[in-house]
Amino acid sequence: MIETPYLLFLGDAPDQLAAKVAQGIKDWRPENAVGQFRMDGCKADVGLKDMTLAEAKEAGAKTLVIGVANRGGVISQAWKEILIQALGMGFDLASGLHNLLAEEGDLVAASQVNGQTLHDVRVPNVQYPIADGKKRSGKRVLAVGTDCSVGKMYTALALDEAMRAKGMKSTFRATGQTGILITGSGVPLDAVIADFMAGAVEYLTPNNDDDHWDIIEGQGSLFHVSYSGVTLALIHGGQPDALIVCHEPTRTHMRGLPDYTPPPMQAVSDMALALAKVANPACKVVGVSVNTQHMSEDDAVAYLAKVEAEMGLPAVDPFRHGAERLAEALENL
Amino acid sequence: MIETPYLLFLGDAPDQLAAKVAQGIKDWRPENAVGQFRMDGCKADVGLKDMTLAEAKEAGAKTLVIGVANRGGVISQAWKEILIQALGMGFDLASGLHNLLAEEGDLVAASQVNGQTLHDVRVPNVQYPIADGKKRSGKRVLAVGTDCSVGKMYTALALDEAMRAKGMKSTFRATGQTGILITGSGVPLDAVIADFMAGAVEYLTPNNDDDHWDIIEGQGSLFHVSYSGVTLALIHGGQPDALIVCHEPTRTHMRGLPDYTPPPMQAVSDMALALAKVANPACKVVGVSVNTQHMSEDDAVAYLAKVEAEMGLPAVDPFRHGAERLAEALENL
Numbered sequence: 001m002i003e004t005p006y007l008l009f010l011g012d013a014p015d016q017l018a019a020k021v022a023q024g025i026k027d028w029r030p031e032n033a034v035g036q037f038r039m040d041g042c043k044a045d046v047g048l049k050d051m052t053l054a055e056a057k058e059a060g061a062k063t064l065v066i067g068v069a070n071r072g073g074v075i076s077q078a079w080k081e082i083l084i085q086a087l088g089m090g091f092d093l094a095s096g097l098h099n100l101l102a103e104e105g106d107l108v109a110a111s112q113v114n115g116q117t118l119h120d121v122r123v124p125n126v127q128y129p130i131a132d133g134k135k136r137s138g139k140r141v142l143a144v145g146t147d148c149s150v151g152k153m154y155t156a157l158a159l160d161e162a163m164r165a166k167g168m169k170s171t172f173r174a175t176g177q178t179g180i181l182i183t184g185s186g187v188p189l190d191a192v193i194a195d196f197m198a199g200a201v202e203y204l205t206p207n208n209d210d211d212h213w214d215i216i217e218g219q220g221s222l223f224h225v226s227y228s229g230v231t232l233a234l235i236h237g238g239q240p241d242a243l244i245v246c247h248e249p250t251r252t253h254m255r256g257l258p259d260y261t262p263p264p265m266q267a268v269s270d271m272a273l274a275l276a277k278v279a280n281p282a283c284k285v286v287g288v289s290v291n292t293q294h295m296s297e298d299d300a301v302a303y304l305a306k307v308e309a310e311m312g313l314p315a316v317d318p319f320r321h322g323a324e325r326l327a328e329a330l331e332n333l
Numbered sequence: 334m335i336e337t338p339y340l341l342f343l344g345d346a347p348d349q350l351a352a353k354v355a356q357g358i359k360d361w362r363p364e365n366a367v368g369q370f371r372m373d374g375c376k377a378d379v380g381l382k383d384m385t386l387a388e389a390k391e392a393g394a395k396t397l398v399i400g401v402a403n404r405g406g407v408i409s410q411a412w413k414e415i416l417i418q419a420l421g422m423g424f425d426l427a428s429g430l431h432n433l434l435a436e437e438g439d440l441v442a443a444s445q446v447n448g449q450t451l452h453d454v455r456v457p458n459v460q461y462p463i464a465d466g467k468k469r470s471g472k473r474v475l476a477v478g479t480d481c482s483v484g485k486m487y488t489a490l491a492l493d494e495a496m497r498a499k500g501m502k503s504t505f506r507a508t509g510q511t512g513i514l515i516t517g518s519g520v521p522l523d524a525v526i527a528d529f530m531a532g533a534v535e536y537l538t539p540n541n542d543d544d545h546w547d548i549i550e551g552q553g554s555l556f557h558v559s560y561s562g563v564t565l566a567l568i569h570g571g572q573p574d575a576l577i578v579c580h581e582p583t584r585t586h587m588r589g590l591p592d593y594t595p596p597p598m599q600a601v602s603d604m605a606l607a608l609a610k611v612a613n614p615a616c617k618v619v620g621v622s623v624n625t626q627h628m629s630e631d632d633a634v635a636y637l638a639k640v641e642a643e644m645g646l647p648a649v650d651p652f653r654h655g656a657e658r659l660a661e662a663l664e665n666l
Contacts, residue, residue: 133558133590194530195523197562225569225612226464230527232555233562257466263611271607278596279558 002094002119002184007056007086008036008067010044011079019044021096022067024182028157032184034059036067039078044068053086063119065181066095075099075107084110094119096177121180123191124200131198131237133279138208141330142240143218143289144272146262148227148255150248151291151319152218153179155326158318159244160215162327169212173204175234179217189219189230197230201237213330216240222271223263224254235272239279242330245269245311248291249303266311286329288315335427335452335517340389340419341369341400343377344412352377354429355400357515361490365517367392369400372411377401386419396452398514399428408432408440417443427452429510454513456524457533464531464570466612471541474663475573476551476622477605479595481560481588483581484624484652485551486512488659491651492577493548495660502545506537508567512550522552522563530563534570546663549573555604556596557587568605572612575663578602578644581624582636599644619662621648 008022016023025033026046035051038044046067051059064086070076075083075097083093083101087110095101101118102108111118119125141159143152156172157179163170172179174186187200205214216238220227247265254260269285276283288307292300300317307315314325341355349356358366359379368384371377379400384392397419403409408416408430416426416434420443428434434451435441444451452458474492476485489505490512496503505512507519520533538547549571553560580598587593602618609616621640625633633650640648647658 130589131559133593135592190526190528192527193523194525194527194563194566195560197527198559222565222608223611225466225572226531227528228569228608228611229530229562229564229566231562232565233527236558236561239558254466256463259468260466260611274604275555275561278556278561278593 002181003062003092004032004184005061006033006063006065007051007053007061007091008033008046008048009064009082010036010038010042010046011066011068012039012041013044013068014071016044019046019068021178021181022046024178025065025067028182034061037064037082039082053089053091057089057091061091063092063094066093066097070097070099073099075104080104080106083107087111087116088113090114090116092117092119094121094181096121096181098122121177122188124188126203128192128196128200128203130195131202136205136207136239137210138212138214140205140214140216140238140240141242141244142216142234142238143244143246144231144235144268145218145221145246146223146265146268147221147248147251148224150246151289152246155244155246155289155318155323156215156217157182158323159326162323163213163330166327166331168327168331169209171212171214173214173216175204175217175219189234190227194229197233198237201234205238218246221268222275223268224257225260226256232275235276236279240276240283241280242284242286242333243269243272243276244287244289244326245272245285246289246291250294265307269311284333285313286333287313287326289326290315290317292317292320336395336425337365337517338394339366339396339398340384340386340394340424341366341379341381342397342415343369343371343375343379344399344401345372345374346377346401347404349377352379352401354511354514355379357511358398358400361515367394370397372415386422386424390422390424394424396425396427399426399430400514403430403432406432408437413437413439416440420444420449421446423447423449425450425452427454427514429454429514431455454510455521457521459536461525461529461533461536463528464535469538469540469572470543471545471547473538473547473549473571473573474575474577475549475567475571476577476579477564477568477601478551478554478579479556479598479601480554480581480584481557483579484622485579488577488579488622488651488656489548489550490515491656492659495656496546496663499660499664501660501664502542504545504547506547506549508534508537508550508552522567523560527562530566531570534567538571551579554601555608556601557590558593559589565608568609569612573609573616574613575617575619575666576602576605576609577620577622577659578605578618579622579624583627598640602644617666618646619666620646620659622659623648623650625650625653
C-alpha cells in the first residue's frame with residue numbers, strides 16, 4: 001500500500017505522452033494528488049498545481065510518485081538530486097519504472113536515513129500463495145481483451161466510477177503498474193512467478209460483501225501468444241461472475257505480433273466464458289467495451305450499434321459515452 | 334546444461350518413492366548415470382552399481398545429482414559432508430530441491446575453490462525473451478492433461494523412446510525439474526516470471542530440421558485453476574503441430590482442488606486445440622494417453638478401447654503397452 005496523497009513527479013518529460021501515469025492518477029484519483037512537480041524544460045502538464053517539494057509537504061503529500069517514463073531506461077543524475085532531496089524531507093518514493101529504485105545505491109542509502117519506503121510497483125513485494133480455487137463471497141467482473149492495450153484498464157476504471165455514481169459497492173483491482181500507482185495498491189501480475197499467478201489474483205480479490213464488486217483490471221489476451229497465460233490466470237484466479245469484452249476495431253495485427261490477426265469479439269467472448277466457467281459456472285458475458293478513438297463520432301455510434309445487435313449485449317465506448325450501461329448490466333445480473 | 338554422466342545421490346532416502354528423480358534418470362537415460370551413491374540406512378535402490386565418490390570419478394562421472402527428496406525441506410548436515418567432499422573432488426552438483434544449493438553458504442564456498450558449478454534446476458538461470466510467435470521450422474508435439482500429475486512427462490519420455498526406435502528424429506524438451514535432471518537441460522517453467530513464460534517455451538523449442546520433433550513436456554491443465562496459465566503458455570509458446578491428451582480415469586477431483594471435478598477428455602481436447610490453433614492453425618489432436626495404473630489389465634484394455642472408439646483417436650497406456658501407436662500417429666501426420 002502506497003501512502004497517499006501524492007506529489008506527482010513529471011521530471012523533464014519530453015512530451016505529454018511521457019507523463020501518462022501522472023495523467024492517469026489525475027484523471028481517475030485526483031484526490032490522491034496534491035500537485036505536480038516539474039523540472040526545467042518539462043513539456044508535460046497534467047493540470048495540477050505546480051508545487052515545490054516543501055509546498056507539497058506542507059499540503060500533506062506523503063509520497064513522491066514518478067509519473068513519467070525515464071529516457072533511455074536510466075534514472076538520470078538530474079532526477080536523482082530531486083529524489084534524494086524528497087527522501088530527506090520525509091517523502092516515500094513510488095515508481096513503475098523498469099530501472100528499479102531499489103537498484104540505485106544512492107536512493108537506497110538516502111531512504112535508510114529516516115526510514116522512508118521505496119515502492120517499485122513493477123515487482124511483487126508479497127509472497128503470493130498458490131491458488132486454491134475456493135469459492136469466495138462477493139462479486140467480480142473482469143475485462144478481457146481481443147488484444148493487449150485495447151482499453152481494459154480504462155474500461156475497468158470507468159466502470160468503477162459509474163458503479164460508485166449509482167451507489168453500488170465496487171473496488172478497482174489493479175494488476176499492472178499504472179493501475180497500482182493510480183490506486184496505491186494491486187498486484188504486478190506480469191512480474192509474478194508462473195506458479196503463483198492465479199494465487200496472486202485470488203489474494204487481490206478476497207472474500208467481500210455479497211453485494212460488493214471487484215472490478216479486475218485485465219492483462220493481455222487469450223489470443224495474444226506472448227501473454228495469454230497471464231490472461232488465463234486472471235480468469236481462473238479471479239473466478240469472475242461477469243466478463244466484459246474489450247476491443248479496438250482499427251487494429252490490423254496483434255500488438256507486437258505482425259503475423260497475427262486480432263480475433264473476432266465473439267471468439268474471445270466464447271473462449272473466455274468457457275474457461276471462466278471452470279472456476280465459476282455462473283459466469284456471464286455482460287457487455288462490450290470498444291475503444292473508438294480512431295473513429296469519427298458517427299462511425300463510432302454506427303459501429304457500436306452493429307456490435308450491440310450482433311452480440312446481443314450492451315456495447316459502449318466508456319471514454320466517449322461513459323460506462324453507465326455496463327454498470328447497469330452488472331446491477332441487473 | 335548439466336554435464337553428464339552423473340553419479341546419482343540417493344542419500345538416506347526413507348523409501349523407494351523418495352528417490353523418484355533418480356529412478357527417472359535410471360529408467361529414461363541410463364547412459365547418463367555411472368552408478369548410485371547410498372548413505373548408511375538408505376532404503377531406496379534404483380538398481381545401479383553402488384559407488385563411492387572416488388569410484389564414480391574414476392568411471393568418468395562429472396556431476397553428483399541429488400536424486401532424492403530431502404526430509405523436511407532442509408539439506409542435512411549428513412548430506413552436506415558428502416556434497417562438500419564431492420565438490421572437493423571436482424564434481425558439479427545438480428538439484429531440483431526447493432532448498433537451493435546456492436542458498437547454502439558452505440556449498441557455495443566449497444564450489445568456488447575449484448570452480449565447480451551448482452545447478453539448481455528449480456530456478457531459471459537464463460533471462461528468457463518475450464515470445465514473438467514467429468513460425469519456427471521443425472515439428473512439435475505437446476502433452477496436455479485433464480489434470481496435473483496424470484502422466485504427461487512419462488508420456489513424453491515414452492514417446493521420445495518410441496520415435497527413436499522408429500528412426501524418427503526427436504528431442505524430449507523438459508519443462509519441470511525432474512525432466513531437466515533426467516535429460517540435463519530444459520526450462521523450469523513454473524518458476525519463470527509470468528511475462529516470459531511463452532518466450533521460455535519458444536527458447537526451449539527453437540528452429541530445427543523439418544522432420545525433427547520436439548516432444549514438449551506438459552505442465553498443469555487448462556482446467557486446473559491453480560496452474561492453467563502455465564499450460565496456456567506451453568500451448569502458445571510451443572505452437573504445437575500435434576497434441577496428445579493425457580488422462581487418469583480414477584481421479585475423483587482435481588489434484589489439490591477438492592471442489593473441482595476432472596473434465597471430460599473431449600473437453601480438454603477441444604479447448605486445447607482451439608487455443609493451439611491461435612499459434613498454429615494446422616495443429617491436430619493425434620492421440621490419447623491414459624494412465625491406467627489403478628485399473629486391472631482387463632479393465633485398462635476395455636477402457637482404452639472405449640476411449641478410442643469415442644474419440645476416434647489411438648488411445649494407449651504407454652507404461653503398459655508402449656507409445657508406438659502415438660509415434661505412428663505422428664509419423665502419419
